[in-house]
Amino acid sequence: MKLTDTKYRSNNEIIQSILESLLRSERGEPHGKKGVVKSHLIKYSALKNATAEKYLVKMENAGYIISHPETWGEREIIIYEITPKGRERYEWFVKINTELEG
């Protein structure tokens, strides 16, 4: 099924928001610690769990983000990181918006 421009836009708003959240979180880590806990990422991206899950899986499959489990006390948490491809897509998005006059 062909998606409409509005749907493309809506999907992209969510994808770019997730990428931005990951980049923004990295900025706040001065000691080289990378990645964001999944629950925090969902919260900062302002998405419902089911929606975020769908996008995170697809973004990981596309190579935009990677995840790995870590232990935190007795619990296991999932950490997400942005990949160079994901960073490139976000930068592309920002550059189109900021560097072209209009």
Add this chain to the structure above:
Amino acid sequence: MKKTENKTPSEDTNQDFSRLEKGGLNYVKQQRNYLIVSILYPVFSLVVQLVTLVLNNYLRSLPPDHRPPEFLFIDVLSPAIILFVISAFFLLNAAFLIRWKIYLDLYERLSKEGSAEPASPVDADAADKDLSSSASLTRLFYKIIKNMSTIKMLFFVLNFFLAYDFIWFISFFFFRVTAGSFPPKSSPLPPASFSLVQFLNILNEISMGFYLAYEWKHFYRWNKKLTLLKELEKTVNEEIGL
């Protein structure tokens, strides 16, 4: 000694995002300035149309002996219509500007605090509406795109009214005034008042020309940007497989 030579990858990332964010905020402010400039002409036009409307209403209220013989109802209706349309356009631009400023202030405040605002979970299908509850650069950009789409559509409609206004202006101030029926010779209105209104209307039409050229140039560039953005959105959608 240059400190940048010993940067860690994390410092690179921090600087990369800060650079993107700085560029993004500059762009958002540029767009806000565009809105302010876009409001200048409608404000001037509002004043001119109001003065014209008052004058023409006054002429219409004169007894038949003092009223110009070719005075038409449309001479009151035209400035009234343009006044209404320009007011609506101005109010809408002003509303966008105020909403924009509130959202930008919120974003800048949250950015200084070090993180985006954690918002309540929302439904993806209602993302357009609910994502506004969280401040981020991405959402600021998409807000600009949505606002600009609305402004563009209204601007096209405004063009028709401005074209109508131009036709009326030529017909009223040049053909009929030149024909000698305005202002009526026996009118108690001082001739200088009519000359002032005529001058203001000429100035308004010249300003309108500049305003339209500015807006058309802006939307031409905007459309080129939207084309590139659509390409990116399509690429991302294909890669993600949505």
